[in-house]
Amino acid sequence: MVMTLLRQMWNRRRQNGWIFLELIAVGIFLWVVLDPLCVQIANKNIDRGYEQDGLYLLNMDKYGKRSARYSREYDTDSIGLENYHDIIRVICNLPEVGSFVVNESSTFANSGSFYGGNLYGDSALTKDVDIQCYWFYPVGGSDMLKTYRFRDANTGEIMGLSPDFRSKNIVYVSESVARRLYGRTDVAGEKCWLGNRNCNEIGGVFRDFKDRDYNQPYPMMVAKMGSTIRGSKTMHWRYSIVFRVKDGVDADGFEHRFNEEVKPALVRGNYYCTGISRLGEYARNMAEMTGDLNVVRKNTIFAMFGLCCVFLGMVGTFWVQVNARRQEIGVMRSLGASKYRIMAQFIMEALILVTVTSVIAIAVMGYYVHAEGFFAKGGMQSGEMPDMQYWQNNPLPHFMIISLVMYLSLLVISIIGTCIPVGRAIRELPADALREE
Amino acid sequence: MEKIIKLNGINKVYRTNEIETQALENVNLEVGKGEFVSIMGPSGCGKSTLLNIIGLLDAPSSGKIEINGDEIGTHMSDRALARFRNQTLGFVFQSFHLIPSLNVMDNVQLPLVYRGVSHRESVERARIVLERVGLSHRMRHIPSQLSGGQCQRVAIARAIIGNPEIILTDEPTGNLDSKMGAEVMDILHELNRNDGRTIVMVTHNEEQARQTDRIVRFFDGRQVC
Ligand SMILES: Nc1ncnc2c1ncn2[C@@H]1O[C@H](COP(=O)(O)OP(=O)(O)O)[C@@H](O)[C@H]1O
Ligand SMILES: [Mg+2]
Numbered sequence: 001m002v003m004t005l006l007r008q009m010w011n012r013r014r015q016n017g018w019i020f021l022e023l024i025a026v027g028i029f030l031w032v033v034l035d036p037l038c039v040q041i042a043n044k045n046i047d048r049g050y051e052q053d054g055l056y057l058l059n060m061d062k063y064g065k066r067s068a069r070y071s072r073e074y075d076t077d078s079i080g081l082e083n084y085h086d087i088i089r090v091i092c093n094l095p096e097v098g099s100f101v102v103n104e105s106s107t108f109a110n111s112g113s114f115y116g117g118n119l120y121g122d123s124a125l126t127k128d129v130d131i132q133c134y135w136f137y138p139v140g141g142s143d144m145l146k147t148y149r150f151r152d153a154n155t156g157e158i159m160g161l162s163p164d165f166r167s168k169n170i171v172y173v174s175e176s177v178a179r180r181l182y183g184r185t186d187v188a189g190e191k192c193w194l195g196n197r198n199c200n201e202i203g204g205v206f207r208d209f210k211d212r213d214y215n216q217p218y219p220m221m222v223a224k225m226g227s228t229i230r231g232s233k234t235m236h237w238r239y240s241i242v243f244r245v246k247d248g249v250d251a252d253g254f255e256h257r258f259n260e261e262v263k264p265a266l267v268r269g270n271y272y273c274t275g276i277s278r279l280g281e282y283a284r285n286m287a288e289m290t291g292d293l294n295v296v297r298k299n300t301i302f303a304m305f306g307l308c309c310v311f312l313g314m315v316g317t318f319w320v321q322v323n324a325r326r327q328e329i330g331v332m333r334s335l336g337a338s339k340y341r342i343m344a345q346f347i348m349e350a351l352i353l354v355t356v357t358s359v360i361a362i363a364v365m366g367y368y369v370h371a372e373g374f375f376a377k378g379g380m381q382s383g384e385m386p387d388m389q390y391w392q393n394n395p396l397p398h399f400m401i402i403s404l405v406m407y408l409s410l411l412v413i414s415i416i417g418t419c420i421p422v423g424r425a426i427r428e429l430p431a432d433a434l435r436e437e
Numbered sequence: 438m439e440k441i442i443k444l445n446g447i448n449k450v451y452r453t454n455e456i457e458t459q460a461l462e463n464v465n466l467e468v469g470k471g472e473f474v475s476i477m478g479p480s481g482c483g484k485s486t487l488l489n490i491i492g493l494l495d496a497p498s499s500g501k502i503e504i505n506g507d508e509i510g511t512h513m514s515d516r517a518l519a520r521f522r523n524q525t526l527g528f529v530f531q532s533f534h535l536i537p538s539l540n541v542m543d544n545v546q547l548p549l550v551y552r553g554v555s556h557r558e559s560v561e562r563a564r565i566v567l568e569r570v571g572l573s574h575r576m577r578h579i580p581s582q583l584s585g586g587q588c589q590r591v592a593i594a595r596a597i598i599g600n601p602e603i604i605l606t607d608e609p610t611g612n613l614d615s616k617m618g619a620e621v622m623d624i625l626h627e628l629n630r631n632d633g634r635t636i637v638m639v640t641h642n643e644e645q646a647r648q649t650d651r652i653v654r655f656f657d658g659r660q661v662c
Contacts, residue, residue, distance in 0.1 A: 001550065004543050011538040011579060331534045334494055335595070336523020336551045338516045431486075431495035434534065 005348055015324075019317040020357060023310065023410065027361025030306045030406045037299035038402055039392045040292060043216050046390065049174075049209035050109065050148040054244050054251070055279035057108070058091060060236040063270045074269035081231030083268035084239065090266060091243055092141055096254050100243035101144040104135035104225050108242050109148070109211055110282040112289065119173070119221060120193040121181035129180045131173075132211060132218045135225035137239065138166055144222055145172065147244050150206040153178070153185045162203045170203035171223040176387060178205045180219065194223075208387075213283045214292035216390060236271055242279070251278070307413045314350065314417025322346075322425045329425055330433030339426045343419065350418040351411065358407045369399060438469035441602065441635050442491060447500035449486050449658075460486040461497070462658040470602075473629045473636045475646040478655035484639040485607055487655070491637060492526055492605045493518055505602070523551050527596030529606035533588040535580040541567065541591050542576040548599040559598075566594040570624055586617030593624055597634070604628065607639045622648070 009016060063070040074083070092100050106113030115135065120128045136144040144150075145159040152159050153175040162170055171192065178185045181192065190202045200223070208217035229239055245254055258276055266273035287293040322329070332342055386393035391401055425433070449461040460483040468474050476484050489495035490502065493509060502509045504525060513521070527548075528534075535544050542563055549559035567573045570590040580588055589609060596604055609625070610618030622645055628634045638649065646652045654661045 001556075004539070004546075004550070007540070007543065008536075008538045011540075327534060328536050330494075331536060332547070332551075333519070334492065334522060334528045334534075335548045336519050336521075336599075337547075338519035338551075340516070341519070341551060429495055431489040434494065434530070436532065 002348075002352075005345065005352065009349060009352060015321060016317075016353065019313055020353065022313045023353060023357035023414075024361050024364075026306050026310050026313075027358050027406060027410060028364055030303060030410065031361060031365045031402060033299050033302040033306060034405050034409075035402050036295050037303060038405055039398075040214055040296050040299075042390065042392050043214050046210060046216060047207070048109075048213070049207045049217060050150060052109075052280045052283060054247070054249070055148070056243055056245065056276045057279060057282060058087075058241040058243070058276055059274040060087070060239075060241070060271060061274050062234075062236045063272065070270060075233065077231030077233065079231075079269055080233065080235050080271070081229065083271050084229060084231075084235050086268045087266060087271065087273070088139060088241065090262070091241060094258075094262065096245045096249045096257075097243050098246040099143055099147040100241060101142045101147045102137045102139045102229060103144070103240040103242060104137070105238050105240060107134045107136075108240050109134075109209075109279060110213070110286040111240070112286055114211075117221070118195055119177060119181065119219075122191040122193075126181050129177050129219050131177060131221045134220065134222045136222070137229045138224045138227060139229060145204075145206070147242060149244075150209065150222070153205040153207050156207075159204055159206060165203060165224065166227070169198055169200045171200045171221050172204050172206055173202055173222075174208050174217065174220040175205055176208055176217065177219045177221065178202075194221075212286055212290070212292075214287050214290070214296075216387060216393075303409075307409060310410060311413045311417045314414045315420055318346065318350075318418045319421040322421045326425060326428070326433045330428075330430045333426075333430040334434065342426050343422055346418050346422040347415055350414045354407070354411050354414045358403075358410060361406070362403045365403070366399065438472070440467045441470040441472075441505055442466070442468040442637070443501075443503040444487075444491070445501040445503070447487075447490060447497045447502070449483070449490065449495070450498045459658050461490070464500070464658075464660055466653065466660065468635060468637060471629070471633045471635055472651065473626070473649040474638070474651050474653060475649045476637065476639045476653050476655065477641070477643075477646055478661075482655045483658040484655055488605050488607050488637065488639055491603075492528060493522055494528075519551070523548055523599060525601050525603060527599065527601040527604045529589070529592050529596050529604065529609045531608040531611040533580070533585075533592045533612075535588055535591055535595075537580050540577050540579050541572065541583070544580070544591060545595045545598055547595060552599060562598055563594070566598045567591075569597075570594045584617070585613050586620060589613060589617070589621050590624065593621065593628075597628060597632075602635055604634050604636045605638075606636065608641065609638065610640070610642065610645065618642075618645075 088100075088102065091097060104115070107115045115133045117131050117133050118128045119131050134144065136142065143161050145161055150159045150172070151157065159172070164170070171194070173192070175185045178187045181187075182190060185205045187202050188204050192200050192202055194200055206222070209220050210217050211220070229235070232238055245251070255276065263273050263275060329342055388394055391397040444464055444466040447461055447464040448459070451458040451460055464487060476487065478484055486495065490497050496511050509521065536547070542560070545563040545567060546559045549562060564573065567576060570593055572587060572590055572594065575583060575587060580591070583591065604625070606625070610621055613621065625636060625638070626648070629636050640646050
């Protein structure tokens with residue numbers, strides 16, 4: 001049966017030639033377009049390692065010297081410090097706020113900045129690890145781990161700072177850091193060295209954490225900065241206040257109340273609050289700014305365009321073929337082929353076409369990817385070793401998955417594009433189909 | 438004689454936007470088992486329509502068709518109709534209607550393929566029927582490489598490979614010269630005489646018609662004798 005069909009298609013090669021070439025071209029196009037799209041989606045779907053919902057960033061500003069509200073008298077480091085402590089107190093005393101943290105400038109998720117470092121293990125045998133650092137100030141009552149809801153890599157529980165974190169040099173590292181430095185994740189109590197200067201004790205290991213939604217987790221460390229905040233003239237950008245509202249607090253209601261009641265009154269000295277932003281909004285802006293979202297948008301549109309071409313091509317080809325083969329369909333029915341059987345034969349033809357052309361397109365892409373180094377850097381930052389637990393970092397599974405997605409999407413679209421004209425043609429009475437035009 | 442085909446009060450009306458054509462009007466026809474019947478009449482009198490209705494390729498506007506004692510018609514499922522065409526009927530058309538992209542062997546096997554017969558067996562039987570119509574040396578050719586007479590012999594081979602009881606043929610020699618036509622008629626007569634097949638043939642050729650058991654004449658959709 002399949003052999004007969006193959007022979008028949010070979011005899012019809014002139015009629016099938018165009019769609020054959022189109023399918024190969026679109027197959028290659030689709031592969032190229034789907035590749036970054038699938039990687040982006042896969043990266044996006046990796047767990048963030050924290051809970052974004054309920055997290056807010058406090059936006060602060062300072063009256064400039066030309067502002068009518070500026071006061072020279074208040075613009076000292078000591079008064080500024082007092083003002084800032086006051087502002088922090090107001091925030092953490094809001095009934096809706098559950099926990100908060102004061103981060104060093106731009107060391108919070110999606111901040112758009114990168115504070116890097118090198119972490120060394122206690123053994124001379126292991127290589128150091130490039131890490132990203134989140135620094136927090138140990139302001140009374142604040143807890144970065146609890147605010148973000150970092151999860152313990154070993155137990156899965158939400159973490160909190162160790163009780164003795166003030167007196168010791170304690171740092172928290174992500175599981176990929178622990179694995180690289182010690183080969184395991186239960187390393188609380190081990191020693192590590194930051195930039196080969198300070199000796200630190202590991203207070204806990206958290207699950208891999210994504211600084212940005214469309215990036216893969218980067219090896220990360222969370223540590224305290226100094227002993228408390230210090231007064232300066234630029235505290236509004238020096239200190240990023242991130243807080244989490246309690247579970248069950250209605251976001252819209254809280255934001256409304258904050259803007260109506262809290263914000264207007266949150267002016268201390270020359271510092272004033274300009275509002276709050278959801279951290280999710282920040283993440284979205286970041287994805288917008290880095291172009292990650294545009295890759296998703298652009299490639300989705302390209303992929304749909306490619307699939308549209310295939311759809312129209314298949315409908316067109318089979319429409320023309322089916323009209324030209326009307327009599328053939330009539331003959332098949334006169335010889336005892338049921339409608340279902342005829343439909344199955346045409347679907348089989350589409351399937352063979354798509355399979356053969358996909359194999360060719362995938363072979364072309366395989367050659368190309370191999371020539372390019374057979375490796376995709378999908379969503380990693382420079383200098384970083386890929387984490388092999390993600391398929392998108394493994395050459396072979398990566399290639400197979402993209403090829404499979406390409407093949408399946410071509411197949412589905414082609415079959416739909418075949419069923420429409422064939423379905424129309426087999427509704428006809430055989431006598432009408434057989435009549436000479 | 439046992440009746441294999443019974444038509445009872447068949448009417449067929451074609452409706453187009455402007456006109457209504459009564460292609461068949463109250464046709465009552467019976468064909469006996471093993472009979473060779475020719476249908477004659479001027480062009481447009483409804484011969485092809487009648488043959489298509491007997492062959493379940495077209496549906497009558499009203500009336501009853503019985504084949505082998507079973508009432509046949511649109512009340513049957515597509516699958517049942519297909520099975521019926523496959524097992525009981527064989528068609529030979531004026532313009533051959535071979536599938537152009539299939540070679541002779543594949544064309545002839547189609548009815549058995551639709552019946553689900555094994556590949557080995559259908560190849561075997563295709564060889565036998567092609568031998569019978571004298572074309573065993575042309576099995577790998579495609580229809581466009583054959584003459585009209587050869588095409589029609591392939592069509593006959595295809596019609597008989599499934600051993601149908603009834604062969605329906607619409608002007609089988611209409612597109613052939615007289616020598617090729619005679620060859621085709623010889624094969625049909627042989628099938629009727631030796632295999633006992635029932636044949637209903639539409640023809641314009643008086644001489645061919647006279648060689649058959651019975652002539653049914655039509656005029657303007659009505660049976661005149
Ligand atoms: N599909 C159709 N639509 C409308 N009229 C038709 C159709 N098929 C046949 N007819 C009409 O029905 C009549 C009988 O046609 P047909 O059976 O083909 O005649 P014959 O085969 O005897 O030449 C003719 O008048 C023809 O024009
Ligand atoms: Mg006719």
